[in-house]
Amino acid sequence: MHFPPRIYRFRNRISRRTFLEACAVGALGTVGFGAGLAASFNAFASNGTLASASSMTDQQREFLSSEGRRYCGLTLHIITEDTPPSRACREIAVREFAALTGIDVDWELAPLRRVLAKTLQDVNSKAGRYDIYYVDHSWLATMSPHVHSPEPLLQNPEIAYPDFDFPDFLEALVDKVASHGGRLMGLPYDIPILIMAYRRDVLDSLGLAPPRTLDEYQHVVQAVQEARAPEMYGSVGQWKAGHYSLVCAMSSWLWGHGGSFFKSDGWPGFLDDQAASAMRYMLELGKYMPPGATAWDWDGQGRSFAQGGAAVAIVWSEQFPLFDDPARSSVVGLVEPSPCPQALALRPSSETSFGETPGVSHQGGSCLALSSYSKNITPAWMFMQWVTSRDVSVRASLLGGGASLMRRSCYEDPRIMAQKRVGPGTTRHLDVTLDAITHNMGTEPHLSGWDQLVVNGFGVELGRMVTGQQGVKETLRAMQSAAGNHVRNLRPAV
């Protein structure tokens, strides 16, 4: 079809016919532009799949096909927490590792408490049902006797995964997540860590800057609350009464105020001003949270924030991609990551016990560890190397929606860098995450039975406090008592 050229001579006036023709041309142009824009978005969305394509080297493939084939027909059993990265890893592993090595992978996903229960059951029975354990950092002390340290395996070049590059793991993670008492217990697997997320649009509209200190944090949440409640609260917490998430939330403020769970003599550290200040600060923040916060763990907190219920929150870094996912978030592109507020004072690790490292960015990392009772140590080690390798970590992170990364090189991977934009599986929070890991990471004490103490002791007492059943002092005394009773028999080991 041929359209004759048209010359529009508008000069100072425009005829009605010319105006209508111009409008029609403009409308067609707008439709075309919109269609093109939509196609661009679709094309951009498909990059996620492309980005998750494997970039394994030939050597790595050859290693797996040669060394792994030795154990063809074997089935490795692993249990991990049911998290998006774990689901991504399982998907990759089941599909690719079996294809590369002939080794089947039986990857069980379960809630964290279930994982712990099954793991403890396995280690108590020494049945060796699982070849690879998922060891949360709070279980390190408990699991220490039951895992096979990978240190000797790392020294064995015959089963060394090509370009595995163990030093590439972030040292802080190796130290705090995968080691206990100086002994390497496994390979860092995931590293949820608290960072701050804030609503840029809300703070801008109110003329507020992202808080950098604890005082600023309190001021900001109060200002937002006063300006926007009840449509929006100042903050939201993972304050589920009696839940571990409540203890995690509390730990940031405890450490940020210069306190710690334990002091250097191995006794609990709740009966000091820092702990009291931390508790009061925490309760003060509770005034600016939705009423349901005492019934929400981290998932509830994340959903609330994703639905625009709060302006500022201390969230797990792995939750951040949720905020940019249009399918689950109503604040897409409006949330910015930021380091947690700077601590008022930070108690040195030397003044704590049980490997506790104060830091506002509480970390909840875990590692994969070889079961001491496994009969497939070598293929399991080969699998652990593969699954924590750079390529699989990056792909799992991308497929899992922007999960945190263990290796420094992963933070610089082009695929990770390319995903630093607003959208599902965003990685634009990883810079803050890396900063939190390297500079502001807080690590709980590594002592046996810590998981029980945290939930039944601290979680219950804190739950009573945040539900108004008891005050700060009573809570601290109760926590001191519970912790004291717990460590009474452990103190000599400190």
Added chain:
Amino acid sequence: MSRFGGEHAARNRDDAAQEKSGSFFLGSMRTKLLAAFLVVALSPLLVFAYINHRSTLDALKESAYRSLSAAASQTVSRLSGFVAANIEIIGAEARLPALADYLLLPDQLQANRSIRDNQREILHSFAEKNPVFIHSYGLLNSQGVVVADTRHEKEGWSEARQGYFEEAMNSGLPCVSEVDVVPEYRQAFIHFASPVLDRNGRTLGVLRSTYSIAVLQQMLALDLGIAGDYSAPLLVDAKGRILAFGRLSHSSLSRYLLQPVSTLAPGAEGRTESHLTMAVKASEDTPQTFTTHLQLGDQGPEAVAMGVLSSMGWRVFFLQPEGVFLAPAHRQGQWLAGLAAAISLLAIFAAAISSRIFTRPITRLTEATRRVAKGDLRGRAPVYSNDEIGSLARSFNAMTAELERRIETENTLSDISREFINVPANATAEALRWALMRLASFLGLDIGMILQTTEASANGGRVFKLSHAWRSPLFVETKGSCLARGCALAWLDQRLREQSSFHIQDITLLPPEADCEREAFTDEGVRSLAVLPFSYGGEFRGMLCLASSKVREESFTEEELRLIRLVSEIFGTTLERHDSQEALRQSEERYALAQKAANIGSWEWDITTGRLYWSDALEPLFGYEVGEFQGTYKAFLDMVPPEDRKMVLDAVGASFRRGASYNVEHRIMRKDGGERWVAEAGEVVLDAEGRPQRMRGILQDITERKWAEDVLSRLNKRLEQLVEVRTKDLENKAHELELANKRLMALDEMKSTFLTSVSHELRTPLTSVLGFTRIIMRDFKRIFLPMAVQCSETVQKRSYRILENLEIIASEGDRLTRMVNDVLDLSKIESGRMEWRDRDVDFGKIIEQSVRSVGGQLRGNSDISLRMQIAEDLPKVHMDPDRLSQLLVNIVGNAVKFTEQGEVLVQACSPVEGAVQVRVTDSGPGIERDELSKIFDKFHQAARRDTMDDKPPGTGLGLAICQQIVDYYGGILWVESELGKGSTFVFELPVRNAQDGYGADPQPAWGKSVTGWDMA
């Protein structure tokens, strides 16, 4: 021009105001169409939007209430499950044998630490199912004493009076307590209790678990938002106390915990009381959904759905601000508003286009109309179609063209009129020529001429001479033509007499009798001609000829003819004014000459400038050369001798004050030192506000008159002395006359009284004499005469002689009676004692009766005929009929009496100028001239009675009485007579009605008559 400009500006202001008001108040048709489009387009949309919005609101409310009801049910289920589960649990836990075994132990063993710790461990294990909210677990013995508890401090407490203990002990079944506050903990709790039984079913004690009611808040927090944004459950116990509210945090709830539900809405207690509280108290028929207001919401109405936890008597109210779930409707309303706005824009766009299509011809027509209204007549309205609007546009264009033509006509007329305003006489010819040019050019003609009549021609016709003319520059001017010399245009003159104006299309086609005209105008190069006469001073003075060198077939329009007529009138007026100006100029020359001859000069004093202007005649009077005096009024006063100066100033000052003119005579000192007398007259000329503006007047040299007056004054003084002497003599004589007059009046009074009494005394015996005479005559004729006839001749002769004597006695007696009556009547009239019985009477009828009365005298006398000629339309007159009859009988009787042969004619004419005239003509001997002035005197005829023996004797008072009667009624009576030819007595009486009356005015005349009577 200024008036037109003012109206134009006013009209523009009106238009502007109209446009302004029209734009604001939907004045234009386009705006109205636009408004109509919008109404048609938006009305259905707004109705639909309203209905849709209302239905959406209802649907959303219904949906919200369903969601809230479901959420309330869910919360109720959760709470109910919590209660039921804990009752069941504690029932199961109470069946633990260890508990019964412990309670069966003696007190000493129960107090054993290890045994008690074991019990505590058991209780702790029970509490671990909800360690956060289970405050304590306790074991109570049958007396209600706490024997073991997870909270050691509670051991030894007595809970025997607690309801749950009694219920568990009495019923033997697990139960739950109401919410109560434990003072020691300053917290509210809810207790679950179950009896601990031994193997025989005997109740040993009670197992009790104590929950913090924070658990309720925690459970309600889980249901926060399940019915939608900002939806939250509110838990109220049977007493109306707040137990939990999902919208509050635990810390915030402490303010409201266990408070009446109305505290949630301070300031709106009434409404809350009437809803939430009533719902708490209400029965089953209470509405499950309603609306309320809470302080803790957005202050707006909140939808509430209620659920009942029947086992506890609790109410769960699930609330949600209506603004939240109605937000979609509000958004929809906004969308609809936006849609309405978009449709409005589209409607406006469509309406604008449509109305433009519809109204463009009208708009263009309106614009053309406005241009015309603003004076631009060249604009034309475009014709877009052949419909009514197109027809209207064509008609408008035709009207505009006609209007333009008319305005051009008016402008032409205006230009010509202006040209003649104040045109001086010496410029009249040029102005006329210019006007001819303007008029002829406007009409598209080549020649304009004015032919004036100058003199009569030899045959009596008028001669026309070309006085003014204009020819087109392309036209060759002719000289010495017939018209320029003057010629008689008889045919044209006749046409002008028959028609006021006419148009000759072709001069060559004129009839033969118009040869002179054809030749004259052909010499001027005229081919077609329009002629209009003009006149002034009421006389025809000439004609205006507008001509063309070509044949002009089309006739002039009415408008053109009107213009030509008006211009013709202007020309007439101009020429009349020109003549008047010429006459005035000549008059002024004559006036100046007269002034000079009469030594009169005029002056004018401009008060504002002090300048004094003299006419040329004054300067010689003062000894100046003409044009030499340039002074002021002061200079004039300096020439007035000091002794006269004050008099002059006083007269001028009085004139100023009164605004009246003044006259003063005074002396002046001439430049050469001579003295002259002048008469000065002056008047003040006032301005529009009544202030003196200037003074003008004349000065006349009266020196000679003053000298004559001086001589005359001296003569007068002498004359006055003589007059004074004479006056004194006359005054003496007048006094004597006055005295004599008084005596005469007394005598006259005495005479009237005498005559009245004498006449009365005479008439009484005379009546008796006449009466008896007639009786004797009757008896004589009836009795004695027949007897005498039968007697001797002598007796017979004596009888007839007696009868004749009796008849003489009767006749003379009648005469004497009439004389006496006449004397009485005249006396009454003259003395004013006559009673006039005026009434409306038929004048003609009175005449007839009177003439017949007199006619009786002529019976048997064929020598005299008595005729009447009386007009039929004689009016009724307001008079005394007896006096009128007396008047006529006297005059007619006189005529008959003095006529021996011939006729007596009585004529009465119709009223002329308010008076009726009666003429009585006889053919008698006539009256001598000397007698004419005496016949109306009293008793005059008595002196001539001897000469008329055969006539009835008269009293000599008849005509005098007639004179008095006519005088009384304001008429006149006279006689016309010529000796030997008869006489005519004529009287005229004014015709008056009853209101006018008589006698008011004649009284002085009556008085004069008395004087005349007396004089006689």
